[in-house]
Amino acid sequence: MRIDILTAFPDLVRGPLAYSIIRRARERGLVDIRVHDLRDYTTDRHRQIDDYPYGGGGGMVLKPEPIFRCIEAIQEEAAREGRKIDEVIYLTPDGQVFNQELANRLSLCQHLVLLAGHYKGVDQRVRDALVTMELSIGDYVLSGGELPALVVVDAVVRLIPGVLGDAESALTDSFQDGLLDAPVYTRPAVFRSMAVPEVLRSGDHKRIAAWREEQRLLKTRQRRPDLLEKLEPSTTHDE
Numbered sequence: 001m002r003i004d005i006l007t008a009f010p011d012l013v014r015g016p017l018a019y020s021i022i023r024r025a026r027e028r029g030l031v032d033i034r035v036h037d038l039r040d041y042t043t044d045r046h047r048q049i050d051d052y053p054y055g056g057g058g059g060m061v062l063k064p065e066p067i068f069r070c071i072e073a074i075q076e077e078a079a080r081e082g083r084k085i086d087e088v089i090y091l092t093p094d095g096q097v098f099n100q101e102l103a104n105r106l107s108l109c110q111h112l113v114l115l116a117g118h119y120k121g122v123d124q125r126v127r128d129a130l131v132t133m134e135l136s137i138g139d140y141v142l143s144g145g146e147l148p149a150l151v152v153v154d155a156v157v158r159l160i161p162g163v164l165g166d167a168e169s170a171l172t173d174s175f176q177d178g179l180l181d182a183p184v185y186t187r188p189a190v191f192r193s194m195a196v197p198e199v200l201r202s203g204d205h206k207r208i209a210a211w212r213e214e215q216r217l218l219k220t221r222q223r224r225p226d227l228l229e230k231l232e233p234s235t236t237h238d239e
């Protein structure tokens with residue numbers, strides 16, 4: 001998969017992409033992530049990427065020209081290489097709320113372009129002419145789209161086939177089947193008088209699986225009853 005990220009703060013984005021699972025996926029050639037500094041696509045001496053909003057009001061707006069130039073360069077390269085850009089995604093608090101189902105869908109794509117807004121956002125003409133999907137990572141306002149872009153990249157990259165090993169398989173993640181995860185423990189078996197549940201040390205795999213399923217249902221019912229309502233009735237019939 002190819003991912004291009006457009007930002008006014010490239011270092012903020014590059015840092016986290018150099019660690020852990022994303023780093024390994026990049027090193028193994030499973031994902032090719034390019035971070036573009038919008039200032040590199042300006043033509044003026046001051047490398048200006050933002051300007052005052054028409055009609056007044058506070059804050060600055062990202063200018064359309066550098067964004068159009070950057071995305072058009074990415075489109076031209078993709079066309080030369082015979083690649084189709086699946087989505088141009090703008091990260092914004094007024095977008096569709098990102099979730100696991102969207103992550104699954106995006107993980108099947110060949111090429112994603114992510115645009116991180118900043119200040120008061122981007123000129124509306126960018127959204128009208130270039131953007132194909134607008135995503136929010138939740139109902140709170142961040143200073144920019146950089147962290148949301150990283151959230152989307154992380155959630156998507158770990159789902160690319162081959163990125164996770166069998167042991168860490170995404171299929172057992174919270175949310176992947178609509179339930180939260182069961183508690184997990186490691187050694188020591190007793191720590192400061194707190195013991196690991198006996199069933200997990202029993203070696204009885206059927207009992208362990210049943211216990212985990214029960215714990216997942218209990219936790220989901222307690223913390224996220226809204227998730228249970230979305231599931232098939234058969235999944236929640238544990239009585």
Ligand code: ADE
Nearest residue numbers: 091092093136137142148
């Ligand atoms: N930019 C600022 N806040 C955001 C959010 N919650 N989601 C996506 N992009 C954002």
